[in-house]
Amino acid sequence: MNGKSESQLFSERLNKACDQAGFPVRGRAKEIQEKLEEKVSVVAIRKWLNGEAIPDTKRMRNLAKIVGTSVDHLITGESDKTKVELAGSVNKVPVLSWVQAGVWTESPSAETLGDIINWQETTAKVTSKAFALRVRGDSMTNPHGYPSIPDGSIVIVESCPDPENGKIVVAMLSDSEEATLKKLQKDGPFKHLIPLNPKYEPIPINGNCRIVGYVKQVIMDL
Secondary structure (H helix, E strand, O other), X not given: OOOOOHHHHHHHHHHHHHHHHOOOOOOHHHHHHHHOOOOOOHHHHHHHHOOOOOOOHHHHHHHHHHOXXXXXXXXXXXXXXXXXXXXXXXXXXXXXXXXHHHHHHHOOXXXXXXXXXXXXXXXXXXXXXXXXXXXXXXXXXXXXOOOOOOOOOEEEEEEOOOOOOOOEEEEEEXXXXXXXXXXXXXXXXXXXXXXXXXXXXXXXXXXXXXXXXXXXXXXXXX
């Protein structure tokens, strides 16, 4: 665990991509501003470069384009080489209900699901324990931009009982039969499940939940 925030990791990837694309360190924010299709202040761009903020989805795509990388790389650190190796490789994972999610990780097989199984194609590199869920509700809809996982989106989830800080996770709370989708926040001995929508309250983790896995890909219609 490196203890760095999501925005700090993003800024490291962005600056490295800028270096490789030939953007000078001095005046970098101004040069990026001149190439962006949408008008953005130099102050806002400096925050991206300094690890103080992350752009919204539209600006992220434009930014990735001008620095010669992919949105996935800026967000997750996945290398372009890995993306090339995986190009054309499509996996299929079962689409589970929010009740089935907890059972699946304990016994990941088609027999667990019964006769009717829906499948979701994904280009994400996943194991045989991965699965998909269709998002319900607006607790993960971020009114302030990226990241945002709106109602109706499909998330590709990799099974993992102890994901890194900052990951979007699927968790089973002890007082519910259904899984929940939230951002995992670790602060020393304290852990919380954080909704991306601020109108919902964080959920303290104190032995009351089991982490099922973390989101590797979000699929949505624009």
